[in-house]
Amino acid sequence: MIEFERLANTGVRGLRAYDPGHDLVSLRQRFAHAQPVAPLLELGSNENPYGASPRARQAVVDALDDIHIYPDPLGGELKRALATFHGVEASQLLLGNGSHELLMQFAQVFAGPGDEVVASKFGFAVYALAAQAAGATFRAAPALPRGHAMQHGHDLSELHAAISPRTKLVYLANPNNPTGTWFAADAFAAFMAAVPAKVIVVVDEAYAEFVDAPDYASALPLVARHPNLVVTRTFSKAYALAGLRVGFAIGSPGLIAVMERVRESFNVNALGLAAAQAALGDGAHLQVSLAGNAAQRETLSAGLRERGLQVSPAQTNFLLVEFGERAAQVEADLVARGVVLRPMGGYGLGEYLRITVGTASENQRLLAALDEVLT
Numbered sequence: 001m002i003e004f005e006r007l008a009n010t011g012v013r014g015l016r017a018y019d020p021g022h023d024l025v026s027l028r029q030r031f032a033h034a035q036p037v038a039p040l041l042e043l044g045s046n047e048n049p050y051g052a053s054p055r056a057r058q059a060v061v062d063a064l065d066d067i068h069i070y071p072d073p074l075g076g077e078l079k080r081a082l083a084t085f086h087g088v089e090a091s092q093l094l095l096g097n098g099s100h101e102l103l104m105q106f107a108q109v110f111a112g113p114g115d116e117v118v119a120s121k122f123g124f125a126v127y128a129l130a131a132q133a134a135g136a137t138f139r140a141a142p143a144l145p146r147g148h149a150m151q152h153g154h155d156l157s158e159l160h161a162a163i164s165p166r167t168k169l170v171y172l173a174n175p176n177n178p179t180g181t182w183f184a185a186d187a188f189a190a191f192m193a194a195v196p197a198k199v200i201v202v203v204d205e206a207y208a209e210f211v212d213a214p215d216y217a218s219a220l221p222l223v224a225r226h227p228n229l230v231v232t233r234t235f236s237k238a239y240a241l242a243g244l245r246v247g248f249a250i251g252s253p254g255l256i257a258v259m260e261r262v263r264e265s266f267n268v269n270a271l272g273l274a275a276a277q278a279a280l281g282d283g284a285h286l287q288v289s290l291a292g293n294a295a296q297r298e299t300l301s302a303g304l305r306e307r308g309l310q311v312s313p314a315q316t317n318f319l320l321v322e323f324g325e326r327a328a329q330v331e332a333d334l335v336a337r338g339v340v341l342r343p344m345g346g347y348g349l350g351e352y353l354r355i356t357v358g359t360a361s362e363n364q365r366l367l368a369a370l371d372e373v374l375t
Helices: 024-032 054-066 076-086 098-110 125-133 156-162 185-194 253-260 270-280 283-306 324-336 360-374
Strands: 093-096 116-120 137-141 167-173 200-204 229-234 247-250 318-322 352-356
Touching (some): 054 270, 076 093, 076 247, 076 270, 098 200, 098 229, 098 247, 116 125, 156 167, 156 185, 324 352, 324 360
Parallel strands (some): 116 167
Antiparallel strands (some): 093 247
């Protein structure tokens, strides 16, 4: 027998693949024939229940005529649209097959054996995977303690303290997945001022569009001041294009030029390019989604708290909810009723479940199922 793991690069040996959660395809098939008939309620992947812009849908249909030819390898039209939208130069933009691909590539480019990658303890799982795949050492900085208003969220002072002479890369998420917490604009500005210029700081803003907290601000305005800062965004969440996988990064032209060297050819497909550009231009549809999410986030939070559950503060389209020792049983009982949430054991938060904010009817069904389970 060939021991393929021994043939793999050092960083890949023992690496655990990213866990997407439940096998949703199998669950959909199972509940498609359930009696009484009720579709599977999927509230575990932070998808946008309001759907994509009609303009984006039409752009996909229009692009089908040309699927026999390669997409634009540079993504030029989308880059120019994004540059105008965000007030940057096209040379500052890097497109990705979702932001996940880009997050992995930052470690591939800027870290390796002997180097360190720093992130918060309860940050997005991909940060640690990226570091290990690159052969670098991952250092998890302590998160804000239990009892803090933003418990389990990023502690910027601890993140700064974790930076050593070996640190090449720091990942932060604002707002953070899976906690939903955020850090204030002035605190991050002070953090960036203290970070050594040779340390690349990647701010993952996958959920930025959902934020309405007055103390929050995107890191994008700081990119001009800090060449070592790069911001990632995605069309998967607020723009509801998760099935097409389109993400992007904004940074200094020099940083982006180096990253371009490892970008895969045609990494964003033609349908994704067309849909993302169309979605970007449909601000009215985006606002409908954001307003719906904000209202239902508050309603769902209140409903969960009325049932005696602790809900972490969130500026995202999901909530982190504490169920204590019964979390695993509650999650299993809900799946049996066709309601899928995201267990958090893999993040070291086994007493919590992450709940995507659905529509009003979806949230009502969730709460009704919870009432059955909790009693």
